[in-house]
Amino acid sequence: MSIRKVTICLAVILFISATVLAFTSNKRAEKKAEKEYTPTVQTVTMTAVGDCTLATDINADPNGSFKSVAESLNGDYSYFFKNVSPIFSEDDLTIVNFEGTLSNQGTRQDKQFAFRGKPEYVQILTSSSVEAANLANNHSADYGDVSLSDTIKYLNEAGISNFIGTNTAIRDVNGISVGLVGIDALDETEAAKLENVIGSVKSLGAQLVIVSIHWGEEKATAPNDTQTELAHKAIDAGADLVLGTHPHVLQGIEKYNGKYIAYSLGNFCFGGNNNPADKDTVIYRQTFTFVDGVMQEDDNMTLIPATISGHDEYNDYQPAIAEGDRKTQIENKLIEYSTPLGLSTLNFR
Incomplete structure (x- = not known):
């Protein structure tokens, strides 16, 4: 064989060897990269409760009132949530519907009840361990605009996120941006802002959007058509969870397009009445999971039956976890209310 042919053969062999070596090295690098890649998993466990009215109307009987209990505590305000604070402490975000004001100023508005x-x-x-408060309700300015401004001021100073109408809140929870929206739908003008406000928090980068809506009819145990329409509209606009308040009693749970709607969480720490006839309530809990920033459809929702008082005969303003027959009674009530909404089974703790 001529020297020229030998040279060509050697060149071909070297080219093939280099190609095979490069291909093998690339495959090894790809496999190594696959082994080294670990998805980022983040979770947000949130808890929500109903109406918290931390006051007494000046026209109410002072005996056994919220105010009289609060003044007897010598500043130990942990009394009120003592029975449920362990539940609140084990989550990442606790949201209350704050129905009333915190202020030393203002004039009582001309209404039946003002707090x-x-x-x-x-x-x-x-x-x-309460981190957020919805202020979008019909008692947020019971003593005029200054009382609402004061409430926002004191909540902000305490590090508690608060939200009402276009004043939304964005809170970082375990590296996830949580958008908090509150709408007082008893006011048609405010209700009309629902979709735009949800859009605004999403434009600010919210990865999880929780919407609280004040709506419905007092004492009604089923949502009306307006509630259903607004709830579905909220989810279609990007809400991941809708929480309802105002009826002062429990209403059912619905699942719409993979998202939950709690139509009414009822009362919770309720200073508006020293002996409400219906003392049943529920603590709503849901864990949202994100993989590489994308929300997963893991459907991790739990309901914790509770009572607004530790006593059936009167309101001690100290919500308690329901047990035994009372727990079963509340579970059955929620199933009864939720079945017409499409949920005949619920997850209870």
């Missing part, structure tokens, strides 16, 4: 609590009552929330 103004002392600014230091904010410690009821801070001492019990």
